[in-house]
Amino acid sequence: MIPGNKDTRDGLLFSIPFLTVYLLFMIYPLFHGLYISFFKWDILTKPSFIGLANYKTLFQDATFYSSLWHTIQFVLMTTPTLLVIGFLMALAITGSSPLKSVMENTFFFPYIFSMTVVSTLWAWLMQKDFGLFNQTLTLIGVRPISWLTNEKYAMWSIALTTLWWTSGFNMVLFGAGIKQIPKEVYESASIDGATYWQSVRHITIPLVSSTTILCLILQIIASFNVFGQVYVMTGGGPHGTTRVLVQYIFETGFRYYKMGYSAALSYILFLIILVISVLQYVLLGRKEES
C-alpha cells in the first residue's frame, strides 16, 4: 500500500466512470424495460398503463409459442454439437500434431468475422439455385438441397453456419482447460499402459468438467439469444418456421411498434434463461462437489 493512498476510496473513484456508464446504459434500461412491459406504447405517443394485459396476450399468442419452440430447436441443435466439436478441436490443438498451430488459427479464424459477414456468406453458399453448395452437388450428380427455403432443412442450415462460426470460441475455452491439467497425470497413465483414448476418457474429460459447465451455460444463453443469423439467412422463413423469439421481440417492437408487448416478451425470455442457468448451475455444481 502506497502511503497516503486509500485503496477503497481510490478503487471507488476509479470505478465511477465505468459504473456511471454501466448504470445508465445497462441497469437503468433493464428496469425501464420491465416498467414498459406494463404499458401499451408505440414509441411516439404517450404510453398508457394496461397492467398485466401484455403478459395475458402473450400466453395466448400462437406466434409466441412457435417462436419459443423454434428457439428451443436451435438450442438443442447447436449446444451439444458446439460443445463436442469445440472439445475435439481443443484436443487436436493441445496434442502433439505438428500442424497444431495451423489448426488453432484455422479453427478460430471464423470467429473473428461479424455475424453479418458470416451469415451473408453462408446465405450465398446455400442459395438454392446459384449457391456454391448446390452447384457442387449438381456437378457430382446429387439432387440439390433447398438449404434455406425448405422447412426441414432451414434451421439445420442456420445451426451449421453457427457451428462453423462459433465452435472456435469453445475450442479456446476447452484448450485452456486442458492445458491446466498437470502433465504428470498423463505421464503416469501412459506408464501404466493407457491408450490415447483411455486417457482422454478418464483424465481429460473429468478434469475439464468445470470448463464444460461454463461452456454449456454460456452456449445455452448464446443460443437462446440467436437472432442475427436467422434474420439475415432466412428472415424467419420459410413461412415463419425459423422465426426465433428474439426476432419476434424485434418485430413486435420495431416493426409493429408494440413496445410494451415486445418488452413483456423479452422478460419472458429473460426468465427462461435465468431459470435454465440457475438449474444448470445448481444441478451440475452439486454433481461436481459429490
Next chain:
Amino acid sequence: MKKRLFVLMVVLLISTLLFAQGAGEKKKDGPIEITFWSLFTGGDGEFFDAMVDAFNASQNEIFMKNDMVKFDNYYVKLTTALAAKNAPDVVVVHQGNLLNYVPSGSLLALDEYVKPGMLADFQTAPLEACRFDGKLYSLPFDVHPIVFYYNKDLMAKAGVTKVPVTAEEFIEAALKIKKATGKWGLAIDNTTGVYKAYTLARLFMSMIAQQGGSLLNADATAPTFNNAYGERALTWLQGLVHDYKVNPPELDYDAAMNVFKLGDAAFYFNGVWATGTLEATPGLNFGASQLPALMGKEAAWAGSHTLAIPVQRTLDPKRIEAAMTFIDWMTSHGEMWAKAGHIPTRKSVALKDEMKALPYRSDYAAGAASALPTPRTPAWEEIYGTLSDMLEYAVTKNQNPKQALAEMEKTVKEIIATY
C-alpha cells in the same frame, strides 16, 4: 510525463472546440445545409443520389445532405429519431406507413407551407392519400404499383403471340411455354428470403379488388377476404405451383428476380422498381405492362414514396422553407426518378418529353390510375407481413384454400384487436 500527457489532452480538447465553432460559423455565410434520410438502396439509390446532386447544383441557397439508411433498418432509425425529435429536415415515408407517425404529431402539417398552385399539379389520388383529417402530412414523390413483365423471346419461341391478360390465359400461355421451351411459365416468389413473400400478398390483394371485393372493410377494421373472391385468388396462386407446375416452388424474392433475368421464366410480377435492374440486364428482351385484369377489372397493389417534414424541437421557418423548396424540386423533376422505374406524381412531369422518351414506363404509367390505396390502419404493417407468411404457407403446402382463408381471417381479426 504525466503532466505532458495532460497538457496534450487539454490542447486537443480545446482545439476540437475551436474547430467545432469554426464549422458552425462557416455554415452561416454559405447556403443553408438541410439533411435528408433516404431508404433507397441498390438500383433506386443511384438515381436518387443523382437527383440530389442535380438539386444541389441547380441553386446555391440550399445544400441538401443525403444519408442513405439500409431499407431494413430505416423505419427503426426514423422512429427513434422522431421520438427524440432530432430527425432530419426531410424524410421519406411510404404512404402506407404515414399512419404510424401522423397521430403522434411527429410530422408537420404542410398546408400552410405549400406554395400556391403547387398542389393543383399533383395527381389527385396519391395526393389525397397523404391527407389525414383534412390535413396534408406529406407530398407524394412517386407511385409504385405491382406491374407485369414478360420475356418476349420466350414467348416468341413458344409461339405465344398474345400477351396474356386473364388468369386462365396466363395458365394456358405458361403451359405452352413450359412445353415448348422447358422454361418456367411464371416466377412469382413464394418463400421468405431476404424479404417475405410479399408478392403473394400484393397479388392476393390485387386479385380480390379486381373481382370487386377488398382485403379489409372500408374503415379497415375487419377482414373481408374469406369469401369466393379470396378463394378464387388463392386457388389460382396455388394452382400455378401445384396443379400446373408452371411456377417454381420455394422461390424467394431475389431468386425470382434472377430467374426472370436469366430468361428462365416468361412472366414475372414485381413492383415498378424492378424496371431499372431488368433493363440493365444484357440479352434480356422484355416488355412491361400494368398489372393485367387477371380476374375482372383493373386494380393493383401499390406503394407510394412520400416526402415529409418531421416536427423538430424548435421549428425554424427558414429550414422548413428550404425543405419545401427541395420537395417541390424533387417532385417536379420526377422524370429523373422515373429512370428507377417509379411513376411520377405531378401532371407537369407526365407531359415532359424526357418522360415520354423513357421505354417501359409509358407502358405501365396508366396503371397508377388503378392503384389500390393502402388500408388506413396502424395494424397494416403486421397484417401485411402476417398475410405474406400465411399465403406462403398455403401456397407451399397446397393447403385447402377454405381452411387457409378461415385461418387467415381469424389471425387478421386477432391482429386488429391488439391495436
